[in-house]
Amino acid sequence: MAKTKVHGEYLQDSVVRFTAKAGENITKGQPVYISGISGELPVVSLADADDTAKMPAFGLAEATVSTNDELEVTSFGTLAGLDTSTPGYSLGDILYVDTTAGALTNDPAGLEATKLQNIGIVQRVHASNGSIKVGGAGRTNAVPNLNDGDIFIGDANNKAVSSSLTTEIESYLDGGASSPVLASLIVDTDTLYVDSTNNRVGIGTASPVQALDVIGNIQTDGNFRAYDSVSTNYRNVLGYDSGNVKLQTGTGSSAYGVSIFTAGTERFRINGSGSIEAVGNGNGFYVESAGGSNGSGYFRYENDYKLNIANDRGTAQRIILDNDGHINFKINNTEVARFNTDGLTFNGDTAAANALDDYEEGTWIPSLASASGTFSNAGATYTKVGRIVTVNFRLNPSGTAGVVANSTYINNLPFTINSTSGTPVGAFTDVSSSTAGIMGMHGVSSNRIYFTTNYSTTGFIAGTLTYESA
Numbered sequence: 001m002a003k004t005k006v007h008g009e010y011l012q013d014s015v016v017r018f019t020a021k022a023g024e025n026i027t028k029g030q031p032v033y034i035s036g037i038s039g040e041l042p043v044v045s046l047a048d049a050d051d052t053a054k055m056p057a058f059g060l061a062e063a064t065v066s067t068n069d070e071l072e073v074t075s076f077g078t079l080a081g082l083d084t085s086t087p088g089y090s091l092g093d094i095l096y097v098d099t100t101a102g103a104l105t106n107d108p109a110g111l112e113a114t115k116l117q118n119i120g121i122v123q124r125v126h127a128s129n130g131s132i133k134v135g136g137a138g139r140t141n142a143v144p145n146l147n148d149g150d151i152f153i154g155d156a157n158n159k160a161v162s163s164s165l166t167t168e169i170e171s172y173l174d175g176g177a178s179s180p181v182l183a184s185l186i187v188d189t190d191t192l193y194v195d196s197t198n199n200r201v202g203i204g205t206a207s208p209v210q211a212l213d214v215i216g217n218i219q220t221d222g223n224f225r226a227y228d229s230v231s232t233n234y235r236n237v238l239g240y241d242s243g244n245v246k247l248q249t250g251t252g253s254s255a256y257g258v259s260i261f262t263a264g265t266e267r268f269r270i271n272g273s274g275s276i277e278a279v280g281n282g283n284g285f286y287v288e289s290a291g292g293s294n295g296s297g298y299f300r301y302e303n304d305y306k307l308n309i310a311n312d313r314g315t316a317q318r319i320i321l322d323n324d325g326h327i328n329f330k331i332n333n334t335e336v337a338r339f340n341t342d343g344l345t346f347n348g349d350t351a352a353a354n355a356l357d358d359y360e361e362g363t364w365i366p367s368l369a370s371a372s373g374t375f376s377n378a379g380a381t382y383t384k385v386g387r388i389v390t391v392n393f394r395l396n397p398s399g400t401a402g403v404v405a406n407s408t409y410i411n412n413l414p415f416t417i418n419s420t421s422g423t424p425v426g427a428f429t430d431v432s433s434s435t436a437g438i439m440g441m442h443g444v445s446s447n448r449i450y451f452t453t454n455y456s457t458t459g460f461i462a463g464t465l466t467y468e469s470a
Contacts, residue, residue: 015077018058020044022065029082029132030102031057031119032073044073046102047117055115057097059137075137084122084130093122095132110145112162190215360384366393367412369448373401378460382414387469389415391426395461402456409448410439415469417447426465439465 023035023045033054036043047057059075089095089106097117098105108116120134146152152160153168185194186206193202202208204215224238260268320328327339335348343357361383368375380393391413426439426449439449449465 013077015074015079017062017072017074017077018042020071020073022067022069022071024067026061026065026071027102028061028064029079029104030061031097031104032059032061032102033057041070044071047097048099048101049097049108049117050099050110050114051101052113052115054101055097056117056139057119057137060119060132060134074134076135078123078131078133079120080124080129080131082130082132083127084125084132085127089122089125089130091122091125094118095120095122108145112145112147112150114145116145356386358384358386362414364391364414365412366395366410368395369409369411371401371403371408372456374398375401375461384415384469387418388466389413389469390464390466392464393462397457397460400456400458403451403454403461405452405454406450409450411448413447413449413467418468418470419447426463428461428463439463 019041020032020034021038021041021043023043026032026044026046031047032044033047033056034042035045035054044058044061045054048054059073060079062072062074062079065071087104087106093106095104095106095118096108097103097115097119099110099114104119106122108114110116117139118136120132120136122130123133124131146162149165150162151165151168153163155161185192185196187193190202190204190206193206193208194200195202195208198208200208200211200213202213202215205213207213227233257269257271259266320330322328325341328335329337336346338345338348338350340350340355342352343355345351345355362381364380364382365377366380375395375397378394378396380391382389382391384390393410428439428451439451
């Protein structure tokens with residue numbers, strides 16, 4: 001059938017199409033809208049679903065053309081020779097004008113301002129010879145997409161408009177001609193129960209016995225408040241803030257105490273200034289265990305300002321912090337140890353000269369001088385109790401090395417020797433030659449430990465020395 005050149009829509013090969021002039025570069029298969037007129041020809045450009053001025057689309061371009069070229073536009077029927085595979089279409093997909101100018105999509109997602117237009121359906125999926133059955137040209141849906149949380153509602157002109165569901169409900173409840181009045185309200189049997197007869201609310205119960213009756217746990221981001229009949233104000237009683245659980249009865253000049261009662265009698269109080277009081281007990285602050293399988297004991301801050309911790313009421317074993325800052329330990333009511341400013345004393349001894357005021361453990365690096373060959377440090381430790389120092393060392397020779405009696409010595413001790421207190425004494429052993437010897441101080445003005453035996457060795461030397469520090 002020969003094609004007759006006409007202006008406007010015409011039917012050929014069961015396809016409705018029209019001749020137009022390109023308003024911009026257009027690719028085959030792109031949706032176009034009528035953007036103007038040129039003589040007797042409509043001018044078409046790329047349709048865009050999120051631009052109301054570029055909708056609706058009137059069909060798909062049948063060829064790829066440049067600006068001002070003539071082209072045919074299919075408005076109804078099959079358009080073949082398309083790539084329907086690369087976009088990921090499936091057979092039977094409904095295609096819509098996309099929010100990207102000149103594109104099609106099988107997912108008409110978009111905001112409320114997006115125009116929704118079904119332009120055709122995928123008739124064949126192929127990378128080069130796919131086809132689309134075009135239809136729906138020239139109009140968009142009367143009802144567009146809808147944003148999350150919105151509803152369509154009739155306005156004063158009886159037209160559908162979008163609005164927030166929350167806004168419309170609040171407008172009805174708060175600003176309507178009549179406010180709704182609810183009788184007893186039941187949600188899921190007992191999830192929420194409003195007893196309008198007795199003015200009670202139940203959560204987790206359908207039989208509330210108080211104004212608010214909750215069966216289950218309560219979680220709040222605020223405070224629990226109670227009415228104070230003295231100040232006629234509501235005060236925070238229990239709350240949580242910045243990781244702290246708060247039990248309070250007011251702030252500033254309105255601060256009141258928190259009291260704990262047993263058997264109708266006040267036993268414990270935190271007063272308005274923050275002090276803790278054990279009410280009715282003449283011994284000051286007093287915490288006591290009544291006993292049981294683990295016995296009894298107490299923790300007491302007494303009126304004479306002593307901290308007294310005992311394991312039973314007879315005070316046989318206890319720890320006392322007295323007014324002088326001393327910490328005393330007692331067993332069977334007899335002092336066995338005391339910490340004071342002089343150090344640690346035992347068994348009731350309070351003399352400063354007898355106090356243990358230092359204890360230390362560590363490592364040191366011995367230095368060997370005047371030896372034949374070279375020795376290296378293989379580990380050395382020390383223990384200092386008061387002024388008495390005990391050192392241990394191990395020296396490894398490089399090849400065969402030796403010491404010369406009264407000439408080879410160890411220095412760099414961790415603490416200086418008290419040269420007036422007596423001669424340091426030590427012993428050493430060579431594990432290679434089974435040689436053993438004595439080490440000692442050589443000369444009262446020296447701070448050196450000398451070997452007293454001549455020998456050579458290929459094994460390590462290990463020794464121990466005890467001396468009094470200066």
